Amino acid sequence: MAITQPKIRALEAHPIKQEGQDYILLRDPEGIAVEPALLTPAAYFLAMHFDGSASLLDLQAAFTRQFGEILPSEQLAGLIDGLDRGYFLDSPRFAERIREINDEYMDAAARPPFLAGLAYDKDPGRLRAEVASYFARSGAPGAIPAPRNDGPGLRGLISPHIDPNRGGAAYAHAYGELLTRERPELVVILGTSHYGLGGELFAATTKDYATPLGTVATDRDFVAQLAAMYEGDLVAGELAHRNEHSIEFQALFLAWALGTAGYQIVPILVGSFHQMVARGEAPAREPRVRSFLDAMRNALAADSRSTLILAGVDFAHVGRKFGDSFAADQEVAEWIAREDRMLIENIERGDPDGFFATISKDRDARKICGLSPMYTQLELLRGRPGRLLMHDIAMEPQTESLVSFASLAID
Numbered sequence: 001m002a003i004t005q006p007k008i009r010a011l012e013a014h015p016i017k018q019e020g021q022d023y024i025l026l027r028d029p030e031g032i033a034v035e036p037a038l039l040t041p042a043a044y045f046l047a048m049h050f051d052g053s054a055s056l057l058d059l060q061a062a063f064t065r066q067f068g069e070i071l072p073s074e075q076l077a078g079l080i081d082g083l084d085r086g087y088f089l090d091s092p093r094f095a096e097r098i099r100e101i102n103d104e105y106m107d108a109a110a111r112p113p114f115l116a117g118l119a120y121d122k123d124p125g126r127l128r129a130e131v132a133s134y135f136a137r138s139g140a141p142g143a144i145p146a147p148r149n150d151g152p153g154l155r156g157l158i159s160p161h162i163d164p165n166r167g168g169a170a171y172a173h174a175y176g177e178l179l180t181r182e183r184p185e186l187v188v189i190l191g192t193s194h195y196g197l198g199g200e201l202f203a204a205t206t207k208d209y210a211t212p213l214g215t216v217a218t219d220r221d222f223v224a225q226l227a228a229m230y231e232g233d234l235v236a237g238e239l240a241h242r243n244e245h246s247i248e249f250q251a252l253f254l255a256w257a258l259g260t261a262g263y264q265i266v267p268i269l270v271g272s273f274h275q276m277v278a279r280g281e282a283p284a285r286e287p288r289v290r291s292f293l294d295a296m297r298n299a300l301a302a303d304s305r306s307t308l309i310l311a312g313v314d315f316a317h318v319g320r321k322f323g324d325s326f327a328a329d330q331e332v333a334e335w336i337a338r339e340d341r342m343l344i345e346n347i348e349r350g351d352p353d354g355f356f357a358t359i360s361k362d363r364d365a366r367k368i369c370g371l372s373p374m375y376t377q378l379e380l381l382r383g384r385p386g387r388l389l390m391h392d393i394a395m396e397p398q399t400e401s402l403v404s405f406a407s408l409a410i411d
Contacts, residue, residue, distance in 0.1 A: 002077070003080050003081075003084060003089065003091055004055060004056055005052055005053060005054060005055060006050040006052070006054075006059075006080045006083070006084075006089055006091070007050055007051060007052030007089060007090040007091070008047050008048070008050040008051075008083070008088065008089060008090070009028070009087075009088055009089060009090050009094070010029075011026050011027060011028055011029070011033075011088060012026070012027040012028075012029055013025070013026055013027075013044070014027065016038075018038070021040075022040075022041055023038050023039060023040060023041075024038075024039045024040075024041065024043075024044040025037070025038055025039075026038075026039060026044075026047070026088060028087070028088065029243075030195070030243050031114060031243050032087045032094070032097060032098065032101065033086050033087040033088050035086065037082075037083065037086055037088055042063070042067060043079055045062075045063070045066060045067075046059055046062075046063060046071075046076070046079060047079070047083065047088075049062050050080075050083075050089065052090070056073065056076060056077075059071075059076060060073070060076060063076075101242070102239055102242075105239065105242045106238075106239070108207065109207065109208060110207055110208040110209065110210040110215050111205065111207045111208070111209050111210060111241055111242065111248075112210050113209075113210050113211050113212060113248065113252070114242070114243050114245070114248055115245055115248060115249075116211075116212050119163045119164060119165070119245065119249075120164050120165075120212075120252065121212070122212050123212065124212050124213055127212050127213065127256075128213075128256070130164075131164075131168075131171075131172075131253070131256050132144060133168070134164070134168030134169060134171055134172040135172045135176065137168055137169040137172070138169065139169045139390060139392065140168070140169035140172045140173065140390075141172055141173055141176045144176065144179070145176050145179045145180050146179075147179045147180075147257075148179070148180050148181070149181075149182055149183055150182070151180050151181040151182060152181065152182060152411070153181050153182035153183070153184055153306050153308070154177070154178065154181050154184070154308055154409055154410065154411065155307075155308070155309065155381055155384050155410050155411060156308065156309045156310070156311070156377055156381045156384060156386070156409075156410030157174055157177070157178060157308060157309075157310045157311070157407075157408070157409060157410065158174070158310075158311045158313060158347070158370075158374065158377070158386075158406065158407060158408040158409075158410070159171060159174035159175070159249075159250060159253070159310065159311070159312055159313075159407055160174075160249075160312075160313070160314055160405035160406070160407065161191065161192060161245060161246040161249050161250075161312040161313060161314055161370075161405075162314050162394060162403055162405050163245075164249065164252075166394045166403075167392070167394070167405055169390060169392065170389075170390045170391075170392050170405055170406065170407045171249075171253055171407070173389035173390040173407040174253070174389060174407035174409075175253045175254075175256065175257040177389060177407075177409050178257050178258070178308075179257050182306065183258060183262060183263065183306075184258075184263055184305075184306050184307060184308035185262070185263050185264075185305035185306050185307070186219060186222070186263060186264055186265075186266065186303065186305045186306070186307045186308070187254060187263060187264070187265045187266070187307070187308045187309075187310055188265075188266045188268065188296070188300075188307065188308070188309045188310065189247050189250050189251070189265055189266065189267050189268065189310045189311075189312060190268055190270055190309065190310070190311045190312070190373035190376055190377055191244065191246030191247035191250065191267070191268070191269050191270065191311075191312040191313075191373060192246045192269070192270065192312065192313055192314070192369050192370055192372065192373055193237070193240055193244060193246075193269040193270060193271050193272075193372075194244060194245075194246070194369070195240060195243075195244065196240070196271065196272070197236075197237030197240050197269060197271040198236060198237050198240075200232060200233060200234075200236050200237045200271060200288075201232070201270065201271045201272075201273075201286075201288045201289060201292070201372075202230070202232065202234060202237075202268055202269070202270055202271070202288070202292050203234065203235070203236065203237030203238055203240050203241070203268065203269045203271070204223045204226065204227065204234045204235055204238070204266065204267065204268045204269075205218065205223075205235070205238045205241040205267050206218060206220045206223050206224075206235070206238075207238075207241065209247065209248065209251035209265065209267060211251055211252045211255045211260075212252075213252070213255040213256055213260070214255050214259070214260035215260060216251045216254055216255055216260055216265055217260070217264050217265070218264060218265055218266065218267060219264035219265065219266055222264070222266050222299060222303070223235075223266060225299050225302075226266070226295055226296060226299045229294070229295035229298055229299065230291055230292055230295040231287070231288070231291040231295075232288050232291060232292070237269065237271075240269055241267065241269060244269060246269070246312040246313070246373075247267045247269065247312055249312060250310055250312040251265065251267070254310075270372040270373045270376055271372060272372060273286075273289075273371055273372045273375065274364060274371075276289075277356075277359065277360045277363055277364050277371075278363060280360055282353060282356055283356065283372075283375055283376075283379075284352070284379055289376070292376070293376070293379050293380065296380060297380065300380075309377050309380055309381060309410075311370065311373045311374050311376075311377045312370075312373065313369070313370020313373050313374050313405075314368075314369050314370050314403055314404070314405045315336075315340050315343065315366070315368055315369075315370060315403075315404040315405055315406060316336045316339070316340060316366035316367065316368060316402070316403065316404040317366070317367040317368075317369055317401070317402075317403055318332060318336060318366055318367065318401065318402055319332070319396065319399065319400050319401025319402055320399060320400045320401055321396065321399035321400070321401035322367055322401055324401075327400035327401075328395065328396070328400055328401045328402040329400075332402065333393050333395065333402055336366060336393060336402065336404050337391070337393065337404070339358075339366060340391060340404050340406065341391075342358050343355060343358050343359070343368070344386075344388055344391065344406060344408070346358055346378075347374070347378065347386040347408055347410075348385060348386045348387065348388065348408075349385070349386075350378065350381060350382055350383045350384045350385055350386060350410070351378070351382075352375055352378035352379045352382060355374065355375060355378055356375055359371055377410075381410055384410050384411060385410070385411055386408045386409065386410045386411075387408060387409045387410075387411070388406065388407075388408050389406075389407040389408055389409055390406060390407045391404070391405075391406040392404070392405060392406070393405075
């Protein structure tokens with residue numbers, strides 16, 4: 001059936017030049033559309049009018065007003081069909097593909113490495129060389145520490161979830177620190193959910209996490225016990241794990257640092273706490289958050305293994321790309337560094353109340369995308385001292401934006 005009111009999906013758009021011509025590259029952050037789409041500026045203009053309500057005649061009229069030319073119906077139909085075939089439109093074809101992908105994912109024993117070959121090398125040898133190169137970057141630890149197992153185990157670790165190419169030095173600090181400590185036998189990974197959890201605040205998965213360096217095993221029994229004690233539905237949002245990178249990157253670096261034997265993971269995505277920020281209410285008072293914290297504390301108390309609580313998080317997201325009316329320049333970067341320092345001081349004190357107060361004082365104006373996992377981690381490790389390993393800011397001149405992130409060890 002022909003689409004008469006096309007609707008474009010939420011996509012990333014990047015201007016590029018190719019053979020001297022201007023184009024817009026459309027990329028699907030969810031990975032449903034595997035190949036990007038290359039559009040002329042005129043085609044991009046039309047695609048941005050695909051709001052699900054505009055008819056074909058409306059689109060042709062908009063094109064004529066903009067460019068002073070008549071758009072043939074067959075050209076418009078060709079653009080719509082091409083975008084639909086590539087899964088860039090919210091359409092029956094896309095809905096069917098989603099059902100297929102979800103069925104494939106739920107039937108699999110392990111979550112595949114979604115970003116292998118995109119955010120990091122999928123070849124094991126080249127990947128190890130890539131990680132090694134992060135240690136030689138400016139601000140990085142330098143030489144890769146020799147693995148040891150005699151240092152006291154870490155109770156918590158904060159690592160970035162920015163793409164490794166930009167955050168490599170901070171990843172090197174986090175996982176280099178882990179190399180020098182007693183190996184954990186259980187790693188609870190708290191990751192930011194960037195795409196929502198369908199109304200839930202926490203989502204676990206029973207799937208192992210596959211990486212190019214091997215598969216990291218999930219402790220299914222622990223997840224089942226946790227789910228039984230939690231008052232909400234801990235697996236209702238499990239599909240969100242399929243394309244979420246915040247835990248994928250941690251599984252990758254765990255496999256690099258610890259191998260894939262001798263420990264298990266508990267992967268949990270944490271949804272937004274921003275309604276609590278708006279109300280100025282500490283998340284621990286929210287019934288679902290309180291229930292999760294109680295369930296996790298009880299499950300850990302009943303487990304005799306050495307445990308690491310790992311948060312895969314970033315800090316500030318500021319600038320035009322993230323909806324701000326201002327560009328992220330050097331002055332803004334200095335402001336972010338000062339504000340992040342105050343946030344980090346709360347982590348160093350093991351103070352979740354101060355951490356939340358520091359963010360909520362301006363209603364999270366800096367858009368801390370690791371707010372929920374870090375707060376949860378700090379509540380579970382309340383009073384444990386933290387130590388800053390590295391703080392960094394990635395500037396994005398092309399989007400007039402920035403992202404800040406840090407690595408911290410919690411003893």
